[in-house]
Amino acid sequence: MNESILPYGQIDKISFTRRPTSLPADIRPFRRIGQILLVLYMSSSKGKSPILKIQFFNTLFAANQNVERFCEAYELDDAIRKIQIRLDPFVNRAISLAIGKGYIKSNGKDGHIELLEKGRKLAQKIAEDEEIFELEKQVLSFTKKGISTAKLNRILKKA
Amino acid sequence: MSNKLKIHRLKIEVFAHQIGQTNSQKFEASFQFEDGINIIHANNTMGKSTCINSIIYVLGLEMLLGKKGIQGLTNSLWGKIEFNGVEHEVDKSVISLEISNSKNVKIKIIRSVTDPNEDSRLVRVIKESGEEEKYFVHDPGAVQSTKGFHHFLAEFIDWNLPAVTTFEGGKVPLYPECIFPLFFIEQKKGWSKLQATIPTIYKIKNPATQAIQFVLKLDVGSLNLEKEELKAQLDKASADWSAISNGAHAIIEKMGGVLQGLPEKPVLASEKLQLEVKFFRNEKMIDLEEWVHTENIEIAALKEGIESNTYNSNAAEKTLNDLEDALVSKETSLERTKTEFALERQSLEFIEKRIETIDEDIKKNQETLKIQKYANEIDNSAAFETCPSCGQGMKNTLLPPSVDEEPMSIEDNITYLKEQRASAIILRDQTLANSELQISLINSIETELKGMRQKVRDMKMELRQDIRIPKISQIRELAIRESRLQEVERGLSDFESVKVQIQNFSEDYEKKYLRYKDIANTLISENDKAKLTLLQSALRSNLRDFEFKTVNPLEIEVSPYTYEPTADGIQLYTNASASDSIRLIAAYTLSLLDISQQTAGNHIGMLIFDELKQQDIDSSSINGIYKKMQSFGKGAQFIVTSSAAPSHLEEMTQGVSYNRIEFSNKLIAPVQ
Numbered sequence: 005m006n007e008s009i010l011p012y013g014q015i016d017k018i019s020f021t022r023r024p025t026s027l028p029a030d031i032r033p034f035r036r037i038g039q040i041l042l043v044l045y046m047s048s049s050k051g052k053s054p055i056l057k058i059q060f061f062n063t064l065f066a067a068n069q070n071v072e073r074f075c076e077a078y079e080l081d082d083a084i085r086k087i088q089i090r091l092d093p094f095v096n097r098a099i100s101l102a103i104g105k106g107y108i109k110s111n112g113k114d115g116h117i118e119l120l121e122k123g124r125k126l127a128q129k130i131a132e133d134e135e136i137f138e139l140e141k142q143v144l145s146f147t148k149k150g151i152s153t154a155k156l157n158r159i160l161k162k163a
Numbered sequence: 164m165s166n167k168l169k170i171h172r173l174k175i176e177v178f179a180h181q182i183g184q185t186n187s188q189k190f191e192a193s194f195q196f197e198d199g200i201n202i203i204h205a206n207n208t209m210g211k212s213t214c215i216n217s218i219i220y221v222l223g224l225e226m227l228l229g230k231k232g233i234q235g236l237t238n239s240l241w242g243k244i245e246f247n248g249v250e251h252e253v254d255k256s257v258i259s260l261e262i263s264n265s266k267n268v269k270i271k272i273i274r275s276v277t278d279p280n281e282d283s284r285l286v287r288v289i290k291e292s293g294e295e296e297k298y299f300v301h302d303p304g305a306v307q308s309t310k311g312f313h314h315f316l317a318e319f320i321d322w323n324l325p326a327v328t329t330f331e332g333g334k335v336p337l338y339p340e341c342i343f344p345l346f347f348i349e350q351k352k353g354w355s356k357l358q359a360t361i362p363t364i365y366k367i368k369n370p371a372t373q374a375i376q377f378v379l380k381l382d383v384g385s386l387n388l389e390k391e392e393l394k395a396q397l398d399k400a401s402a403d404w405s406a407i408s409n410g411a412h413a414i415i416e417k418m419g420g421v422l423q424g425l426p427e428k429p430v431l432a433s434e435k436l437q438l439e440v441k442f443f444r445n446e447k448m449i450d451l452e453e454w455v456h457t458e459n460i461e462i463a464a465l466k467e468g469i470e471s472n473t474y475n476s477n478a479a480e481k482t483l484n485d486l487e488d489a490l491v492s493k494e495t496s497l498e499r500t501k502t503e504f505a506l507e508r509q510s511l512e513f514i515e516k517r518i519e520t521i522d523e524d525i526k527k528n529q530e531t532l533k534i535q536k537y538a539n540e541i542d543n544s545a546a547f548e549t550c551p552s553c554g555q556g557m558k559n560t561l562l563p564p565s566v567d568e569e570p571m572s573i574e575d576n577i578t579y580l581k582e583q584r585a586s587a588i589i590l591r592d593q594t595l596a597n598s599e600l601q602i603s604l605i606n607s608i609e610t611e612l613k614g615m616r617q618k619v620r621d622m623k624m625e626l627r628q629d630i631r632i633p634k635i636s637q638i639r640e641l642a643i644r645e646s647r648l649q650e651v652e653r654g655l656s657d658f659e660s661v662k663v664q665i666q667n668f669s670e671d672y673e674k675k676y677l678r679y680k681d682i683a684n685t686l687i688s689e690n691d692k693a694k695l696t697l698l699q700s701a702l703r704s705n706l707r708d709f710e711f712k713t714v715n716p717l718e719i720e721v722s723p724y725t726y727e728p729t730a731d732g733i734q735l736y737t738n739a740s741a742s743d744s745i746r747l748i749a750a751y752t753l754s755l756l757d758i759s760q761q762t763a764g765n766h767i768g769m770l771i772f773d774e775l776k777q778q779d780i781d782s783s784s785i786n787g788i789y790k791k792m793q794s795f796g797k798g799a800q801f802i803v804t805s806s807a808a809p810s811h812l813e814e815m816t817q818g819v820s821y822n823r824i825e826f827s828n829k830l831i832a833p834v835q
Contacts, residue, residue, distance in 0.1 A: 030527065
């Protein structure tokens with residue numbers, strides 16, 4: 005009966021093609037790697053930073069209202085208090101990939117990551133291109149190198 | 164043709180005292196330059212570069228040396244000078260340069276390097292008449308202001324510096340510092356690549372390309388200016404258009420109608436606008452003509468009714484009842500339309516938010532693509548198709564491999580988002596148009612309701628009145644409708660003049676728009692094409708003569724966009740050897756001089772090569788370069804420094820006649 009509607013008899017085979025799906029840019033490796041390198045480049049002395057600090061900035065960058073809340077605070081300490089750090093697994097994965105590519109290295113002892121020459125070159129290009137990461141750069145130039153590990157730990161423990 | 168700039172004499176004067184002593188001693192170096200080739204020959208560390216750098220400094224171009232101010236110059240001009248093993252502390256040093264231009268006007272430029280009594284930003288210019296003028300360098304106004312030295316220099320060279328765009332969107336003149344790297348090849352950075360010493364602090368877009376455009380006097384420069392000018396006019400036209408269009412809508416809305424067919428963006432005259440004016444009657448949209456026609460008939464009937472004065476209270480009561488029913492149903496339909504309008508607004512908001520999100524994602528994707536490109540430039544690493552550690556396949560995503568998704572490439576993702584955006588825009592425009600129609604409908608219902616309520620009140624009063632008195636409800640209705648009809652007629656005549664305005668505007672807009680399109684589509688003018696072809700063949704033949712090895716010179720092309728030498732579409736520097744890089748820079752700068760002179764371009768007619776024989780480059784190659792220089796005869800000036808051994812220099816300059824400036828000792832020596 006169905007054959008009158010759908011001519012199955014005349015069809016040899018039916019194939020399904022899987023169409024690629026659209027992904028938010030935020031889960032593309034190079035976007036997150038770029039952010040990580042930029043944080044190391046602009047906000048850390050000697051290009052070295054604990055992963056917690058990377059996560060802290062990632063939380064900031066993740067949503068506009070975070071940045072607004074952060075930048076509105078006059079004192080840096082207050083600003084840090086206003087952010088609830090989210091430990092984002094994508095950041096960890098991006099860090100692993102960046103290590104794999106030789107942009108950064110992990111300092112096994114104290115859980116720090118450190119910018120390598122190749123990563124510094126890429127970070128510099130990103131920093132120089134005015135069209136990339138405008139918001140992120142705004143935040144990073146607001147904090148300068150003022151977010152030290154000690155400060156971050158102290159304030160977070162208090163909170 | 165005579166050179167736009169020629170150097171005759173350079174003099175460096177240094178006053179210094181021996182450490183521990185007070186009396187100052189004068190040191191001096193003086194150079195006389197001829198037309199054609201000049202070779203300054205001395206051993207290393209004797210101060211050849213000091214000579215070249217002094218020329219650069221006195222012209223206010225020290226940015227080419229990488230540093231602003233005196234730090235760009237050797238220590239012996241501002242710190243300590245050493246002669247025969249005795250160190251002296253510098254008290255004062257002054258550089259003076261005699262130059263002339265194409266009109267054979269000779270001037271002397273004097274600038275101090277260090278002088279307790281004079282600012283080193285001051286440049287003094289002494290004319291042949293002995294008259295002295297003071298200018299300054301390295302102030303924001305050095306080019307724009309008439310007191311700026313570079314403004315003076317540009318006029319002296321007979322340069323009309325174009326205004327160019329900065330990254331911040333502003334306009335600045337193409338600073339001479341951006342042009343001179345094509346003429347002066349400095350020793351430290353100059354030989355690493357073409358135009359290596361262009362400063363970036365001016366934030367000019369594509370300064371290297373702009374400089375070559377200027378030197379060759381390419382049309383594309385002036386075309387670009389015209390294009391930007393037109394773009395600005397078109398942008399302004401868009402703003403003007405919304406004013407006109409708002410005016411047109413206001414006229415029609417004032418008379419209670421709806422204007423259709425007037426787009427938000429300016430239209431070309433050839434696109435023939437179909438403007439339609441519509442009116443609501445009983446919540447239905449009808450054409451203007453139909454509305455006027457019906458109004459006229461009904462007004463006539465009203466008049467007749469008033470004149471005949473046949474009042475029947477029974478009939479009046481029935482009419483009143485009907486009217487009251489109609490009033491209720493009209494109120495309901497007003498509520499309904501308002502609800503629909505609110506919903507439409509809500510979805511409009513939703514769509515706008517969606518467009519915003521898409522825009523943000525497009526931007527983020529584009530940024531990511533750029534970062535990927537930069538990464539690729541650094542170490543050829545492309546997107547994450549394989550894991551950098553274990554080499555297993557990856558899908559350029561941060562999602563764990565267990566997530567079974569096949570993501571699009573970033574490029575496809577951008578295309579996809581753009582398509583999404585386009586359909587969202589269509590949806591938004593439709594929703595916007597709908598909600599505007601609903602506003603008109605709401606207005607028209609509200610007007611109708613007002614009239615109906617008035618009529619109900621009037622009729623109720625009439626039922627208690629003497630039947631011989633003319634009925635107020637009818638008279639009021641007649642008055643209102645007649646005046647509305649008059650208003651519409653007046654409005655329509657206003658609208659006619661707006662239509663003429665729109666027509667004129669569209670014609671003007673079309674002219675500008677077509678010219679803009681024309682320029683935007685013109686990749687390259689015939690003139691420019693001819694010049695670039697000449698440049699390319701000159702470059703090829705020079706490279707062949709200079710024994711360029713990296714690729715066959717015949718495969719080298721001049722990019723029609725950046726004018727850089729390319730092979731297979733790739734910049735040549737990336738894979739040229741150090742000695743080939745020198746050959747390439749010499750060949751390119753000489754070709755540029757050649758073609759600029761042939762086509763009356765803006766080249767100053769001079770090249771300075773500091774330490775031509777820097778790398779292990781064959782003497783025969785250098786000989787080729789000198790021979791090429793010689794082919795210009797007295798038509799160009801070349802200043803070259805060399806520290807080659809005397810016999811070697813002879814080999815390199817075989818068959819070449821030149822002015823040799825020889826130093827066996829330090830260039831800057833005490834004056835007896």
